[in-house]
Amino acid sequence: MRMNKLSDWLPTTNKEVKLRGWEELDVILFSGDAYVDHPSFGPAVIGRILESYGLRVAIVPQPSVTDNLQDFTKLGKPTMFFGVTGGCMDPMVSNYTANKKRRDKDAYTPNGDKGLRPDYASSVYSKILKEKFPDVPVLLGGIEASLRRVTHYDYWSDKLLPTILETSKADMLVYGMGEQPLREIVELMQKGVPFSSIKSVKQTSFFIGRDEEPPKNKNWEDVSIHSHEVCLKNKKKFASNFKVIEQESNKLVARRIFQGVGDHMAVINPPFPTMTEDEIDASFDLPYTRLPHPKYNKRGPIPAFEMIKFSINIHRGCFGGCSFCTISAHQGKFIASRSEESILKEVDTVANMPDFKGYLSDIGGPSANMYKMKGKIQSICDKCVAPSCISPVICSNLDTSHKPLTKLYQAVDSHPKVKKSFIGSGIRHDMLVPEFNKNADPKELDAYTEEVMTKHVSGRLKVAPEHTSDPVLKLMRKPSFTYFHKFKERFDKINIKKNLKLQLIPYFISNHPACEVEDMANLAAETKNMGFQLEQVQGFTPTPMTVATVIYYSGYHPYTLKPTRTPKSKKEKDDQHRFFFWYKKENKDWIRNTLTKVKRTDLLEVLLPENKSWRKNKPGKTKNTFNETITEEKKSPRRKNKYKRRRK
Template identity: 50%
Template sequence: MTKRNINISSAQPQPEIIPTYGMDNSLWLPTSAKEVEALGYGQLDVILFSGDAYVDHPSFGAAVIGRTLQANGYKVAIVPQPNWRDDLRDFRKLGKPKLFFGISAGAMDSMVNHYTAARRLRSDDAYTPGGKHGMRPDYPTIVYAEILRKLYPDVPIVAGGIEASMRRLSHYDYWQNRLRPSILADAPIDMISYGMGEKSILEIAHRLKNGENIASITDIRQTAIIMPLAHLPAETDRNNIVLNPYTECLKDKRKQSANFKHIEQQANKFDGGATLWQQLSDQACVKVNPMYTPLTTEEIDKSYDLPYTRMPHPRYRGKRIPAYDMIRHSLCMHRGCFGGCSFCTISAHQGKFIASRSKASILKEARAITMMPDFKGYISDLGGPSANMYGMGGHDKGKCAVCMRPSCLHPSPCPNLNTSHKQLLEIYHEVDKLPGLKKSFVGSGVRYDLAMHKTGIQTTDNVNAEYCSELIRNHVSGRLKVAPEHTSDFVLNIMRKPSFKQFYQFKSLFDRINQKNGLRQQLIPYFISSHPGCSEADMAQLAADTRNLGMHLEQVQDFTPTPMTVSTEIYYSGYHPYTGEAVYCAVTPEHKQAQRQYFFWYDKANRPGIIKSLHRINRTDLVRELFPDCQDFRVQERHKNKKQFNENKINDPKIKAIKQKPRRKL
């Protein structure tokens, strides 16, 4: 069968509509047999199972895939958060699809969704009605697939979403503290559609519809499959990279670390890079086909212009879905991120190159938001993965086509990168002209190093200065989120983040513009503890630096290793994938807590532990800096140790025995 080149821009044109917010279930994709029957569908082509509640909004993956298939003539239904504990009626109720089952654990990796960085069970779930915990299992991709394979052994199963995408090759699982093979080995699925899946899911559907067998479909971009070991190339060449086998990675952590460098570099190539291969066993190997080239503006517009209701399905009437509340009056203007932060999976999932929507598409969605019945005049976010990368890319596209840099901003902004914020400013101005809109805000994180970078091109530098001023004056809803992540240059270098000096510069600008305009807005920085390379001394300095800025930190987190990031590979192996050098990592709960306590130096309950830590790491100079009112701890400790010594001396059995011996008379 000849392979078809699928372009999502070929989807049937959708009329510009203003969604109706009644309880007409036909406006949503069906979720029950009754809804399927009401639409007159008969047998469905594709049935999607999702670990999230069904919200018909372009920020929710199942809705995007469902609407994309629907727009191309396929009959699609969604089963949100199926019950896997009972008689499995949720898995049976819609019967057997003609083409395939689609599975996604949801918008987050299920283990991040379920557990904290300390591996404690969370009490809520933002993607579930009422925030209720326990509506999905651990590893839903595996659990759902096992159930469907048992019930319908002959129906193809395709997995997508963050969980499957980031686990497509051998990966470290923090929650089980072990190296696991590709999820293809653990779950009885036929294929992974990794990353943003509109194009690959259409290719899969078209080829199955045309009579191809799922086992014979091995060449679709942005998919991963298991193949017989005989297909494994003998060696790496221009088009194929043979990674270290899973069994060897189990024996030698350095080999797993070396694999990741290839995985990241190929994912960051404009043309999708080479095909990746990894041997699983004596019989099988994993083949990961290259990513698609970035979506064109026309293609990404088609995805966002589909007739989403932008509302949760009526089955949830009266119930609040926290994740939806956060994005209900927001819109995303682009995909991709060229920041390349070591701890982030955005570029691995969406790509490094920016795919930007047209001004017309953004304005169309903004108008739809203003027509929502609960709209109060404020758009909460004109954003994206990084809020201010809209419309950006290389001046010379030819250089971008051969580039394998994981970050366009680290260690310094690429000279070929067009950092002009002109297009973004135009969007802000056009959106703010819409009737019924009082104000639009930027709720996504802003890369201040990008906005403040001096290019030497006067027009660009002037526009970017205007952007910073416009952002701070008109698009901050009281609090602006930025992510310096740390204050130590050594740690920041491992994170692929700019020096903390740039935060000082941005804060100075922020304060100056606020003062000039009579504003009292807050700058909210994000910080991470226990990141690879970070020591207690680094955290002590972070505490001192932020205290001197007058900050009591709120947005903080302990580093959580998640599959397919540089930071996770360092955490697991102890070595940097690019340099091969050993890197210190805080891995025990005690070491992690010793670092985390410095975020909350202002809590008196943490003071004794912090002072003790500062003496242990020879940073007594910071005791007075953090606690000016504190007495000399060394004197306190000396008295305490002397008292303890005397108590031990008194209670020592040998000393007691000597004291109890009768004295000899002279």
């Protein structure tokens, strides 16, 4: 592999601009993340696309907002526009925990250092740029802009906020994955169209005056949603907006949305069709160095990069439509899959990196097992308005064959320098259960499950049933917990058949809308009976652009407009979370009192049986807790160091 030169990265300073021989720049990008030139980092992708059009592009990563603001002026004024993103995560998720406490680390900063990304970074950066260069257009992109493109609830300020166009003073935003709209914007500008006249590009949003005639487009139908001011006054009307927003975001032939905000009208153009194989390949095949900028060499590793350094992203999108998840709102519900050729080309690049030891950390995507899956009859998908293709049941038009994915894994593993490829992304276990996935051949599902278990897992297979309560699962758009039982039966059979001794690690959520204390007690009892002692758990965090967040704020389900309760107080949240840890001494008296009070002694008998000892590993059960792994490893002196590394 050739040695990289400083000029192989997009320039970040005037010195690096001069190295390229440039006197001025066409586009300057500002990002809340450190600059990593890798296809998993949005600013790098945008920069490389702009570069491919012959544009002179620079990037200012994590500009300081606490000094004289020289980072915003040091590269001068671009000829076309400024591009702004808060980073690969919403800055409020990067900066704060679900309990609204400041995080100790920022995964997208060298050494995990915190404090280099301001809260609401896109708005902060954009306002500074508009003050310094009022005549230069600012284009917002990334997940923060995407998920805050309409009136939305902001958990961290506990307020309903208007579109980020209003708070940022930006000229336009691109929502979703930005390659397609960006290319069209650049092509129009290169033809001489002024930025201010660009109003017809799909997947963009901008302001017009309240009384201004909207741009004409005979190919689009229009729909208006309740204004920001109406939403502030009426939570039910705010909730009703979301059904329109979600459905139009996931339709192949969508309507243009209008929303009033003060003296303005936000115009949200329909999304682009799902990227074709050639389009997504082109994005991943750009000339990335795949490394952080050399300026960080002495500042320490960037945790987010270290996590994906030897991983391969094989597709985008997710048709699960989970009520608490933002993936489909940002990447879309239709799957855009890369070609096997493009993936294997990237595998070869990674395998030839100087520090590659033979292990790929992940071959996956938003959900690991959705590669190449799409509708059998396209015309049916064209008319579909359902936010999920697999809830409440798997659509009969969805091709759920796992054969292309199994074939891909085998092709990756045939590379001479690859010793093992892991599946680090979440696997939809329900799609591997024939009773739920009736579209698929059961033998094919078993072949995929066996392939993953025997060749792509290191001791533990992580899946996410999320809950055990059917009413909660229905609201989550997840299948009945019955299917997790069925998956575990298949998992155990393969485990015994292949003598694998793998652990099955289920993820669960507490405090979700519609979840009551008794639901959590049931969850604890049912999982205990299955032999689990849970540690992979989390509390629900409301993030913009999800059904669950709309319910959390408004108290209404956006599709039915029926009242739906959500645990909100710290005490309610803490109480629900405690049931995950029924086995801890400090929780036992509280559990006894709580279940006695609600007259659920049946659950109490399961969780804390009097004068009985619960055997963690019943005959025929797999080991499922990290504590058990520790006990097992401590028995062997030779494995002591391995245990220490894992704990770190």
